[in-house]
Amino acid sequence: MATDILMPALSPTMEEGKLAKWLKNEGDAVKSGDVLAEIETDKATMEVEAIDEGVLAKILIAEGTEGVKVNTPIAIIAAEGEDVSAASTGGAAPKADAATQPAPTPDMQAEGQAATPAPNAKTGDDAPKAPAAPATITNKAPAPVMEEFPAGTEMVSTTVREALRDAMAEEMRRDDAVFVMGEEVAEYQGAYKITQGLLQEFGARRVVDTPITEHGFAGIGVGAAFTGLRPIVEFMTFNFAMQAIDHIINSAAKTLYMSGGQLGCPIVFRGPNGAAARVGAQHSHDYSAWYSNVPGLKVIAPYTASDAKGLLKAAIRDPNPIIFLENEILYGQSFPVPKLDDFVLPIGKARIHRTGKDVTIVSFSIGMSYALKAAQALAEEGIEAEVIDLRTLRPMDTDTVVESVRKTGRCVTVEEGFPQSGIGAEISACLMVDAFDYLDAPVLRVTGKDVPMPYAANLEKLALPNVAEVIEAVKAVCYR
Amino acid sequence: MDAAKDAGRAASDPSLPEASPSASIEAGNPAETHAPAPNAPQFTREEDLHAYHEMLLIRRFEEKAGQLYGMGLIGGFCHLYIGQEAVVIGMQMASVDGDQVITGYRDHGHMLACGMDPKGVMAELTGRRGGYSRGKGGSMHMFSREKQFFGGHGIVGAQVSLGTGLAFADAYRKNGQVSLTYMGDGAANQGQVYESFNMAQLWKLPVVYVIENNRYAMGTSVARASAQTDFSRRGISFGIPGEQVDGMDVRTVREAATRAIQHARSGEGPYILEMQTYRYRGHSMSDPAKYRTKDEVSKMREEHDPIEMVRKRLIEMHGVPEADLKATDAKVRETVNQSAEFATHDPEPDPAELWTDILLDARA
Numbered sequence: 001m002a003t004d005i006l007m008p009a010l011s012p013t014m015e016e017g018k019l020a021k022w023l024k025n026e027g028d029a030v031k032s033g034d035v036l037a038e039i040e041t042d043k044a045t046m047e048v049e050a051i052d053e054g055v056l057a058k059i060l061i062a063e064g065t066e067g068v069k070v071n072t073p074i075a076i077i078a079a080e081g082e083d084v085s086a087a088s089t090g091g092a093a094p095k096a097d098a099a100t101q102p103a104p105t106p107d108m109q110a111e112g113q114a115a116t117p118a119p120n121a122k123t124g125d126d127a128p129k130a131p132a133a134p135a136t137i138t139n140k141a142p143a144p145v146m147e148e149f150p151a152g153t154e155m156v157s158t159t160v161r162e163a164l165r166d167a168m169a170e171e172m173r174r175d176d177a178v179f180v181m182g183e184e185v186a187e188y189q190g191a192y193k194i195t196q197g198l199l200q201e202f203g204a205r206r207v208v209d210t211p212i213t214e215h216g217f218a219g220i221g222v223g224a225a226f227t228g229l230r231p232i233v234e235f236m237t238f239n240f241a242m243q244a245i246d247h248i249i250n251s252a253a254k255t256l257y258m259s260g261g262q263l264g265c266p267i268v269f270r271g272p273n274g275a276a277a278r279v280g281a282q283h284s285h286d287y288s289a290w291y292s293n294v295p296g297l298k299v300i301a302p303y304t305a306s307d308a309k310g311l312l313k314a315a316i317r318d319p320n321p322i323i324f325l326e327n328e329i330l331y332g333q334s335f336p337v338p339k340l341d342d343f344v345l346p347i348g349k350a351r352i353h354r355t356g357k358d359v360t361i362v363s364f365s366i367g368m369s370y371a372l373k374a375a376q377a378l379a380e381e382g383i384e385a386e387v388i389d390l391r392t393l394r395p396m397d398t399d400t401v402v403e404s405v406r407k408t409g410r411c412v413t414v415e416e417g418f419p420q421s422g423i424g425a426e427i428s429a430c431l432m433v434d435a436f437d438y439l440d441a442p443v444l445r446v447t448g449k450d451v452p453m454p455y456a457a458n459l460e461k462l463a464l465p466n467v468a469e470v471i472e473a474v475k476a477v478c479y480r
Numbered sequence: 481m482d483a484a485k486d487a488g489r490a491a492s493d494p495s496l497p498e499a500s501p502s503a504s505i506e507a508g509n510p511a512e513t514h515a516p517a518p519n520a521p522q523f524t525r526e527e528d529l530h531a532y533h534e535m536l537l538i539r540r541f542e543e544k545a546g547q548l549y550g551m552g553l554i555g556g557f558c559h560l561y562i563g564q565e566a567v568v569i570g571m572q573m574a575s576v577d578g579d580q581v582i583t584g585y586r587d588h589g590h591m592l593a594c595g596m597d598p599k600g601v602m603a604e605l606t607g608r609r610g611g612y613s614r615g616k617g618g619s620m621h622m623f624s625r626e627k628q629f630f631g632g633h634g635i636v637g638a639q640v641s642l643g644t645g646l647a648f649a650d651a652y653r654k655n656g657q658v659s660l661t662y663m664g665d666g667a668a669n670q671g672q673v674y675e676s677f678n679m680a681q682l683w684k685l686p687v688v689y690v691i692e693n694n695r696y697a698m699g700t701s702v703a704r705a706s707a708q709t710d711f712s713r714r715g716i717s718f719g720i721p722g723e724q725v726d727g728m729d730v731r732t733v734r735e736a737a738t739r740a741i742q743h744a745r746s747g748e749g750p751y752i753l754e755m756q757t758y759r760y761r762g763h764s765m766s767d768p769a770k771y772r773t774k775d776e777v778s779k780m781r782e783e784h785d786p787i788e789m790v791r792k793r794l795i796e797m798h799g800v801p802e803a804d805l806k807a808t809d810a811k812v813r814e815t816v817n818q819s820a821e822f823a824t825h826d827p828e829p830d831p832a833e834l835w836t837d838i839l840l841d842a843r844a
Contacts, residue, residue: 179652205652210679211675211678211679211682213675213678213679215641215671215672215675216641216644216672216675216676216678216679217675217679218641219638219640219641219642219644219645219672219676220641220642220644220645220648220676220679221645222641222642222645223582223630223641223642223643223644223645223646223647223648223649224645224646224648224649224652225645226630226642226645226646227580227645227646227649227650228649229649229652229653246635246638247638247641247642250634250635250638251633251635251638251642255621255623255631256837256838256839256840257616257837257838258613258616258617258618258621258623258631258632259612259613259617259621259622259623259631259837260611260612260613260614260615260616260617260837261614261836261837261840262612262613262623262624262625263623263625263630263631264840295838296838296839298839314842317842318842319840319841319842319844320839320840320842347842
């Protein structure tokens with residue numbers, strides 16, 4: 001009987017791809033192992049092999065077609081002598097015999113159903129206490145940073161992935177002291193294709209493939225930075241940086257202080273942080289709160305491509321150790337990026353992404369996608385949410401948050417990390433001190449659940465925050 | 481400054497309680513390992529005089545630090561280098577200006593050998609504003625960009641990856657410099673050491689790994705902690721050459737260092753030197769040293785003291801009058817006393833220093 005070949009999911013986060021090329025024609029006999037087609041994902045070009053014998057009866061998706069969704073039938077394989085025209089397609093596709101097994105699409109959009117009550121978003125759990133005197137010098141009342149480039153600047157739709165690559169390439173052109181090191185950054189073109197093309201432009205001296213040895217190469221990067229080089233150390237994911245965290249904290253973050261200001265460490269540690277999709281507990285940890293806890297570090301976690309570019313350029317130029325937390329799911333998303341020769345954003349400034357008067361939603365990185373969808377839905381119900389993208393977690397621009405909450409009187413925080421001692425907990429504590437008299441409701445936190453990340457699709461969905469939880473929390477603080 | 485007098489001082493030092501022979505662990509006979517090489521390379525008169533002065537400065541400085549610790553003027557951890565002086569001085573005699581030095585927490589000797597001011601080092605030990613880190617680093621955390629001294633690191637083994645990074649930067653800049661990366665026999669068992677060995681050889685980085693084998697990682701003897709006690713062989717699986725060196729004889733140290741540094745500087749990659757040495761004092765000031773016998777220590781002091789060996793040569797071979805050496809001794813004592821004087825009278829850091837040096841100003 002005829003079977004459909006489905007568009008395969010070739011990475012944990014792939015939702016669609018380009019059918020780049022058919023290597024077999026209609027009518028060709030195929031046997032197991034034959035390469036049928038080439039598919040371009042957001043990360044690489046992959047070959048699709050046949051598993052069964054038969055005849056390539058019909059090609060359903062022409063080569064060159066972009067945006068083919070995972071699990072779409074792309075061809076039909078018939079048995080020898082079978083009537084091809086009788087082979088059905090579409091609808092309830094049978095098992096995808098001829099290709100790699102399709103993974104369920106991780107659908108970040110499909111929120112709102114089956115949301116269990118969020119146990120951690122119920123009450124304001126910060127008991128009243130004597131506020132400690134603010135110990136650090138804060139930047140005073142910055143104006144909302146909405147305009148960060150001249151009006152009328154041409155905007156180019158760019159993925160976060162391209163924006164990060166462009167930022168590194170521009171800074172490497174500008175300064176010979178900047179180099180990239182990490183696993184698969186050079187010849188492989190980046191495990192997530194972030195360093196694509198850099199080896200070709202800058203050569204092996206400045207784009208350095210390392211062995212799988214995070215502790216060692218993080219230390220080498222820090223040592224090189226002590227001499228004034230400006231390493232960009234890529235961790236394939238921040239989960240693996242656990243092996244290197246001693247050098248990040250003890251060597252990079254503390255040495256300036258311990259040397260009485262003599263020995264700076266201009267280094268950027270970057271890579272994807274937090275959950276991707278279906279990669280299990282050891283590959284899904286969000287370290288935002290961990291690094292934001294450490295004096296001597298700056299911690300950046302951008303959401304848009306524009307912020308990713310402008311802030312990564314700033315990070316590379318900064319004389320301090322920077323933790324640059326990316327998100328794998330955001331890599332393929334496109335945002336307008338200003339077409340400017342040198343677009344650098346200030347580290348430590350939040351951005352009011354959407355203005356509103358009724359409630360303040362504070363988030364960062366992929367949390368912003370929940371926050372913005374919730375704000376859209378709430379607007380339809382007459383609740384105008386102001387959405388603040390922190391962008392930088394340390395130093396944290398709490399002034400912008402406080403100013404907003406003094407206006408709205410209500411605040412909900414959104415993050416994928418765990419609830420205890422999280423970014424939301426920090427925001428909540430700041431508001432207790434600086435906006436206590438303005439609060440009309442306890443601050444609520446929407447966070448990842450307090451469990452290691454499960455693998456099963458349904459459980460993973462439950463473990464992550466979702467739009468419904470944000471809406472629920474906002475309504476709770478608005479007493480609606 | 482003869483050995484007997486030195487031993488007497490140690491015995492009366494309240495910070496160094498008597499070792500208990502009953503609790504001691506047989507550690508082999510150090511004398512056999514450290515017998516002076518019969519064909520040891522010779523130093524000129526000037527070289528021996530230089531080595532004598534430099535090693536004596538470290539010895540007297542460390543003795544003074546021990547005293548100040550006993551008086552409560554130095555706090556926390558304080559790891560003395562007494563006994564190991566020939567290692568860092570021999571290494572420095574083979575290096576050139578620009579070569580970088582990085583080590584672990586037993587670091588005062590390395591600082592002085594790099595030419596850092598004893599006043600600044602001692603004032604850091606006492607936590608004063610005139611210290612190299614303005615009192616914010618302490619015994620284990622001092623640095624001097626000017627002298628190419630990169631610390632001073634308190635996490636055992638971390639300096640090995642960092643020192644390999646210094647060499648990475650040298651290769652990146654093609655500046656002809658070599659990173660002298662020191663570690664102890666304890667650090668040599670850390671995983672990141674081998675991650676570093678691998679990359680250093682893979683990329684042919686100009687680094688000399690100096691393993692100061694003083695026989696005890698804190699209180700654990702080499703034999704109890706290391707499956708392979710010949711540390712010069714620790715790079716074999718990476719193809720890194722290594723050799724064991726009598727680390728009590730400054731001449732053999734310098735000779736081996738010259739070979740190793742030449743190897744690294746010429747682009748052939750890393751080199752390992754296992755320096756067989758001995759620390760007379762405990763691991764830190766609070767170590768009663770019950771893991772070894774008092775005899776073991778006094779035998780090393782009497783028969784293999786690196787400074788006494790040079791002193792003997794200066795008198796017997798080079799015909800230096802004893803009065804000249806006494807003058808050197810007096811000069812060194814004066815330098816050390818001045819550093820102690822400074823370190824005890826320099827004010828503590830201004831309270832405002834609490835909030836400085838956390839981040840550099842990005843606009844600068």
